Amino acid sequence: MTGTTEPFGARLRRAMDERGPLCVGIDPHASLLAEWGLNDDVAGLERFSRTVVEAVAGHVAVLKPQSAFFERFGSRGVAVLETSVREAREAGALVVMDAKRGDIGSTMAAYAESFLHREAPLFSDALTVSPYLGYGSLKPAVELARRNGAGLFVLALTSNPEGGEVQHAVRADGRSVGATMLAHLAAENAGEEPLGSFGAVVGATLGDLSSYDLAVNGPLLAPGIGAQGATPADLPRVFGDAVGNVVPNVSRGVLRHGPDVTALRAAADRFAEEIRAAVASV
Incomplete structure (x- = not known):
């Protein structure tokens, strides 16, 4: 981190406390553009995103x-x-x-x-990344995020059914790949206060995750609320004591x-109020 750049984790904690722990996705796929009465072209994309x-x-x-x-x-x-960014x-x-x-x-x-250099046109507060070329392959992103007060969300236990064949695979040491991530x-987050800047993507649709140390x-970015079937009320059951650090993502449910x-x-x-209530119930 350079200068007085405040870490992403600290900024996220404050935003969640002030605005509620909700992330809204901006997913302008063709079907949503059509539902909005927009053409599937750049003009429709721009209108959708600006709105x-x-x-x-x-x-x-958070917007995603x-x-x-x-x-x-x-x-x-x-x-x-x-x-839009x-x-x-x-x-x-x-x-x-x-x-x-x-x-x-060099490619990573x-x-x-x-996305993580402060002078880049697409500079974002955080970036989702895939660790499945080995967690160590993410080192350039980890280092640049630290220098620029940004964060990462690492795919760990994703909501898509296909993810299990990799993420639930068991290593020689008896620990699953997802648990290793x-x-x-x-x-990465050891000693950081009030919240570290390096989070995991963990699906809200996965049911009881008490066998994992969350x-x-x-932060835990949690897709699956709304169209994929999970509800805010499910969050305490899925995330247990870690629910206070969950950032539930809702896309179609809002869009x-x-x-x-x-x-x-x-x-x-x-959605923000329902999530607040669910978190407060724990």
Whole structure:
């Protein structure tokens, strides 16, 4: 970390305490554009993204654009993404770029610079990354995130059924791959207060996770609320004592209320309050 840049974990903790622990996804896939009455083109993409940012960036803790839905339009789509990231951060939301990057050496370093260098057009507060070329392959991203007060969310126990064949595989030491990723993150966050900057992606649809040590002293980004079937009320059962560090992600559950700005904001507010209540019940 350089200068007086405040770590992502500290900024996230404050945002969650002030705005509630909700992350709203910005997922402008073709079907949602159609539901909003928008064309599946750059103009529709821009209208969709600007509307979501206008509706919720001043109210929720985190916005999570899915980069693939912007990249599919080429350079013009990426330009829309740059604008969305900048405007969301200006409105006070933290931005987690959902790009799931993962590679080795100089290529991983280049991915990190694309999203975690403070001068990069796509600089985001945190980035989702894949550790399945080995956790050590993420070192360039870890180091750059530390220097720039940014964070990472590492895929550990994801909500997609296919993930289990890798994440639940058992290593020679008897520990699963997913548990190993959680242990690495706990080591990264050791001694950090009030919250470490290196979190895990852990699906809210996975049921009882009491066999895993989720106490990584970092945030747990939890997809699966809403369209995938999980509800805010499920969070204490899934995450147990770690629920206070969970950042539940809701995408379609909020986005389906567009393009009306008031309706989008009201949906986000409802989810935020339901999540607050669920966390407070523990």
